[in-house]
Amino acid sequence: HGGGQLVSKRFKMPSKPKRAATASVITAYPRVDTVPYNTLFFHVRFSTPMQDDKGAYHYVKVYDEDGAERERAWRQKSFWLDSNRLLVLMIHPGRVKTGIDYEGPLFDSGRRYTIKVDTGIRDANGQALNAAYTQQYYVSGGDRICPKAEIDRKLLPPGQTREPILLSFSENMDHASVIEGTNIYDHAGKHIPCIVNALADDSYYQVIPLQKWQKGKYTLVLKSAVYDIAANRINRPFETTNVEELEKGELNTEFTFTIK
Secondary structure, eight states, rough: OOOTBBBOOOOOOOOOOOOOOOOOOOEESSSSSHHHTTTTEEEEEEEEEEETTTTTGEEEEEEESOOOBOOOOOOSSOOEETTTTTTEEEOOGGSSSSTTTTOOOSTTTTOEEEEETTTTTTTTTTTSSSSEEEEEEOOOOOOOOOOOOEEEEGOOOTSOOOOOOOEEESBBOHHHHHHEEEEETTTTTEOEEEEEOOOOOOOOEEESSSSOOEEEEEEEEEOOOOOBBBBSSEEEEEEEEOHHHHHHTTEEEEEEEEEO
16 A cells, blocks of 8 residues: 555456367378288378377387287387378388298288277377377288389379379388378479378379479489388389399389470
């Protein structure tokens, strides 16, 4: 008070800040129901960026059709892509590649398995996943065949649009390898930034430029490390000791096209 007068002021407590929406799993890759027993990678796509946790594989379990966990499924390091929205999980190569004495195969042909993402995995704000996620797969025989790729030249986009190039493969591909390994360059060799989206399954992709197409020649390049879900590259099967195949496996695959 001052001068004998009481002075009062009202204060409004600030409202409790809203917490960001918790993360959820959008899908897991491969997105097909049936996979070969020598599948090498699985991927999990989240709705928001997640913590860059190299031990995230601990929260993804593999169960057989009897509900028993297949232990030590993953190579013990997780990788994150797409601003920590895409988790890359690699099956330990010793469970896939013949001649390596490690645990034996993870999958048996003719059986069903479930991949489960537990809620303990954390988003970038430290919050747990809002719900566990499961996806089932039926496991078939092995895949030792190299995939083939092509672009749809009949549906090339016109200039001054951002319509996509359609990229197709002869079989289901490893999602991350296509997303990371597809690039477009103009006639002068300048890289054209693009978004690569998988369509209904993992064998068709859209390549969408961030800026409008200009008239002229372009080259779509698939890096050598683009492969199918059993890690067979376009120019080299996963399991080979053939020197010529090993050398070819390091080559990129290129497609030229013209925007009119």
